[in-house]
Amino acid sequence: MLPLFVINNFGQFNHLIHRMLRDLDIEVKMIPNTTSPSEVAEGCRGIILGGGPSIDRIGRCPDYLELDLPVLGICLGHQLIAQSLGGEIGSGESGGYGGLDVTIRNHGSILTGYPDTIHVWASHADEVKRPPEGFEILATSSICKVEAMGCDEKRIYGLQWHPEVSHTENGHLIYENFSRICTE
Secondary structure: OOOEEEEEOOOOOHHHHHHHHHHOOOOEEEEEOOOOHHHHHHHOOEEEEOOOOOHHHOOOHHHHOOOOOOEEEEOHHHHHHHHHOOOEEEEEEEEEEEEEEEEEOOOOHHHOOOOOEEEEEEEEEEEEEEOOOOOEEEEEEOOOOOOEEEEOOOOEEEEOEOOOOOOOOOOHHHHHHHHHHHHO
8 A cells, every 4th residue: 555645844743743653554654845746646645744834835735735635734734735725824813832622513534533622732823714615614723713624525634733742632533534534
């Protein structure tokens, strides 16, 4: 089976994403965000757009959204999906990293197995203000309207929070669900 590709956008948690997937026995490879779209299309069964310091350093990531592969965006990857597909991003009101409770609005697809509320670890320096057309808001919080979004038809999902850190409750479920989506 082809691996999942973690796209390295220079974020501090990209290696934790890679490690969590390995620990879950999910075949994974981390690649730079400058990798050609053809190489990505031929080499994987799904893409995880990792976090990073700036939307200005996203390399070829917008091109990867055109490959008809499942995509999961984490933090900056979530914002990149929104911006690239016609949504809106902007500065968050609460700023840096911290824990908060997120309310799940749709328990299907990427959020299968979660209770109605989970405690997560997230940065809100920047956030999605409006999802792209065709995307549903999957989770919200008291400080952010779009904590998670998704389009099941395109198999593209984004999360403001970091499932790979120990501060997020049952973060492994996100990656297990995404791996399942990539084989359907």
